Amino acid sequence: MIAGRDQRRKFSNKLMLVLAAAATVLALLPLGSILLYVATKGLLALNWDFFTQLPKPVGEPGGGLANAIVGTLILVGLASVMGIPLGIMTGIYLAEFGRGRLAWLVRFTCDVMTGIPSIIVGIVVYGTIVVAMKRFSAIAGGVALAIIMLPLVTRTTEEMLKLVPNSLREASLALGASQWRTTYSIVLRSAMGGIITGSLLAVARVAGETAPLLFTALSSRYWHTGLDQRIASLPVYIYTYATTPYEEMHRLAWGAALVLVAMVLVTSIAARLAGRRAGGGR
Amino acid sequence: MQMPSPKSRRWGDSLFRGLTFLAALGMIGLVMVIAVQLIRGSQLAFTHFGLGFVTGSRWDPVHGAFGSLPLVYGTIVSSLIALLIAVPLSLGIAIYLAELAPHWVRTPVSFLVELLAAIPSVVYGLWGVFVLVPLVRTALEPFLQRTLGWLPFFQGTYYGFGMLAAGIILAIMIIPTISAVSREVLLAVPNSQREAMLALGATRWETIKMAVLPYGRSGILGAVILGLGRAIGETMAVTMVIGNRPQISPSVFELAQTIASIIANEFSEAFDELHLSALVMAGLVLFVVTLLLNILARLLVWRVARAPEGVTRE
Incomplete structure (x- = not known):
């Protein structure tokens, strides 16, 4: 009787442990499938034209997505120029000065902002910038992406600055440095690795964003002609091409997906390496 | 280098402090701008429809009918399907990574799960359209109809596209969120809890079931809600596989529409x-x-x- 119960306990123990491991394997299957498809189908689409040519009109074979690659780089660049400095400043405020109710509110806002659907940001930027400029533009797209980056950069900056030991701050202040000098040359510098990691991860995150670009940067079949003009991007092209019935466009969509995933993964890995080097060297 | 006079130093400090303060205020301002903009933009619809906007069951732009019930329905059902699939799997992953996996497995597997979160939504959509949807149409939907077809949920035509495909793709996308946060929660459970159970002669599973999971219950619930929030707001992948037809049907084989997906579909053409x-x-x-x-x-x-901060960081 007792032996039987023990047997059952042992069995359910084994069973559940195996199930937990199986769940992990099962969840990783789609990852494998996605990476495999993107790599194989994407590689078939990539050639010299893909990186140098403009997209062809519907029905014509060939062509490339060079403008979308450049466009994505421009949009991400714009977003970084706006989002990263602001995010770092806010992070500094939270880590170095932020106390009391306001800091709590900022921190909370920040956390909540990471959960806001990115399409909402698209609507809002449309309602403010696009309506005011009376046209879709690279600027509007960049602002939308920057808004998504902002809370990510802020939180990592704050966390990284908090890891800097207080003795460093005290030493600097004791030597007569002013507070901004201390923060800038001592605290920020020793946390640099972590901040770079966080910023690069934020860049990787927004590079693939599509929803906020749909009604801000829109898309374009041509090279970009100015920041106040609509601009092509890889994610939007993947979306529009995947939802057309044309073989040729599907092929290009897979190519674009491969380039985009490669960009995102390389940035993410670079982020980790940057963090490790700066963290371990000291 | 000459030392700055105390006065100019104080001036620099306040400037620096003021700048960071402004940036922080900007963050709060931003959320307020978002809220105000949304409220202002929806004024017209609100005066037109009032609460009928939420209860109306017909969304037909051509005839000026804007009832959002089908969208709300699509959003809730697709997210529930996602949770149904993702929660058990994510808990399995969290338990495996926090309690069971040998050390050399933990880091690479956690990395792979995080990688799942790094893949852009639109790439999930692309994969969904060309890999998942055909699979759902030719294998999963016929199978469900054969085995559970007497339920109203599994009837109708096999489109491949539709509620079921959207739920599955959402599940894949929220697994990293739920599993990462639950893993953090499980890791925060004090070891004494485990030791006490093991000392009483419990098996490892009993320890997890009776000591670790109950201790982290509210945190795990939080993780699930965080995942739900992601599923509800997820746009691109859903838009690409859900079929984009605002309707209420009990069958998960049917085409549907979510709030996020209808915005993505119609906003630029409205x-x-x-x-x-x-x-x-x-x-x-x-x-x-x-x-x-x-x-x-x-x-x-x-x-x-x-x-x-311990929750989001590894």
Whole structure:
């Protein structure tokens, strides 16, 4: 009787442990499938034209997505120029000065902002910038992406600055440095690795964003002609091409997906390496 | 180098402090701008429809009918399907990674799960259209109809596209969120809990079931709500596989539409003022719901893993 119960306990123990491991394997299957498809189908689409040519009109074979690659780089660049400095400043405020109710509110806002659907940001930027400029533009797209980056950069900056030991701050202040000098040359510098990691991860995150670009940067079949003009991007092209019935466009969509995933993964890995080097060297 | 005079130093300090303060205020301002913009944009639809906007069951821009019930229905059902699949799997992953996996497995597997979160939504959509949807149409839907076809949920034509495909793709996308946060929560459970159970002669599973999981219950609930928030707001992948037809049908084989996906679909083509306003109002509903879910989730997770920053970092 007792032996039987023990047997059952042992069995359910084994069973559940195996199930937990199986769940992990099962969840990783789609990852494998996605990476495999993107790599194989994407590689078939990539050639010299893909990186140098403009997209062809519907029905014509060939062509490339060079403008979308450049466009994505421009949009991400714009977003970084706006989002990263602001995010770092806010992070500094939270880590170095932020106390009391306001800091709590900022921190909370920040956390909540990471959960806001990115399409909402698209609507809002449309309602403010696009309506005011009376046209879709690279600027509007960049602002939308920057808004998504902002809370990510802020939180990592704050966390990284908090890891800097207080003795460093005290030493600097004791030597007569002013507070901004201390923060800038001592605290920020020793946390640099972590901040770079966080910023690069934020860049990787927004590079693939599509929803906020749909009604801000829109898309374009041509090279970009100015920041106040609509601009092509890889994610939007993947979306529009995947939802057309044309073989040729599907092929290009897979190519674009491969380039985009490669960009995102390389940035993410670079982020980790940057963090490790700066963290371990000291 | 000459030392700056105390006065100019103080001036520099206040400037620096002021700048960072402004940046921080900007963050709060931003959320306020978002809220105000959404409210202002939906004014027209609100005066037109009032609460009928939420209860109306017909969304037909051509005839000026904007009832968002089908969208709300699509959003809730697709997210529930996602949770149904993702929660058990994510808990399995969290338990495996926090309690069972040998050390050399933990880091690479956690990395792979995080990688799942790094893949852009639109790439999930692409994969969904060309890999998942055919699979659902040719294998999963016929199978479900054969085995569970007597239920109203599994009847009708096999499109491949539709509620089921959207739910599955959402599940894949929220697994990293739920599993990562639950893993953090499980890791925050004190070892003494485990040791006490093991000392009483419990097996490892019994330890997990009776000591570890109950201890982290509210944190795990928080993780699930965080995942739900993501599923509700997820746009691109869903738009690409859900079929984009605003209708209410009990069958998960049917085409559907979510709040986020209808905005992605119709916003840039809405030339009619009222249509645009109705879409912004749908956005406002989405914003409020995700906001509340996020606040709730944070509060729950914070309670278990004291330091809020410990939750998002590894």
